[in-house]
Amino acid sequence: RQTERVGEVVGGGRDPAHLQKAVELGILDRYETDPARAVAGADMVVLAVPLGAMEGLMRNIAPVLGPDTVLTDVGSAKGSVVKAAQAVFGELPPGFVPGHPIAGTEKSGVTAAFPELYRERRVILTPLPTSAQAAVRKVRAMWEACGAHVVEMGVEHHDEVLAATSHLPHMLAYALVDTLARMDDSQEIFDFAAGGFRDFTRIASSDPDMWHDICLANHDALVKMLEAFSDDLRLLADAVRRADSGFLKETFTRAKQARDAFCDK
Structure with missing residues (x-):
């Protein structure tokens, strides 16, 4: 809206x-509670919407989508979105282009929106x-x-990458807070x-319904990452138990170097 690219x-x-x-904040011009309208x-x-709601929403709006309408999404697992579209449309429309912005905060709702959210993301x-290429x-x-x-x-590669870089960290944050809270x-x-x-x-304050759906939607890739991390965590626990100074120092140094290189990009 700020760039005057929309009507x-x-x-x-x-x-x-x-x-x-959202209307009062100038985010929307108007709204409807009926998705088709x-x-x-x-x-x-x-x-x-949460991934579990994608198929139902697509089914609701499909009859009114125009032949040239471009349809995209912001879901965190693309395989489940594509499956939902296939269930609704059968032959996928040329205007369907799955997408995922790698941005956001632990906050949700319209009051958490701000114009700079996607800048440099x-x-x-x-x-x-x-x-279609035009779409x-x-x-x-x-x-x-x-x-x-x-x-x-690609869809599968996206889900593997996000399982490692986004979905796994959220699982760790939720699990740590839950363990301590109990x-x-x-x-x-x-x-x-x-x-x-x-x-x-911080990310354990994210919407539980949304992350519930992400876990179920991307369970294959996420389970692989959880198992790999669990194996490494057991190695770390053994090193602490044995007071293995060399293993601990090597692990921490390697992790620091990797994170510093990432943050310096």
């Missing part, structure tokens, strides 16, 4: 109060053999107008939690 922005959702707040006549439709598009260009242009860097990759002295533990704990566990 009318119509929102669709279940909560009129949240949608009205919201997308009728749209040039571009962006689906931003990456957006992954996973075009399909059925995706891919439009989705790319939309994200670039938001200031994002757009890359393309301890008898959990209140004292949290009272003395410092900045490192807050930094590491």
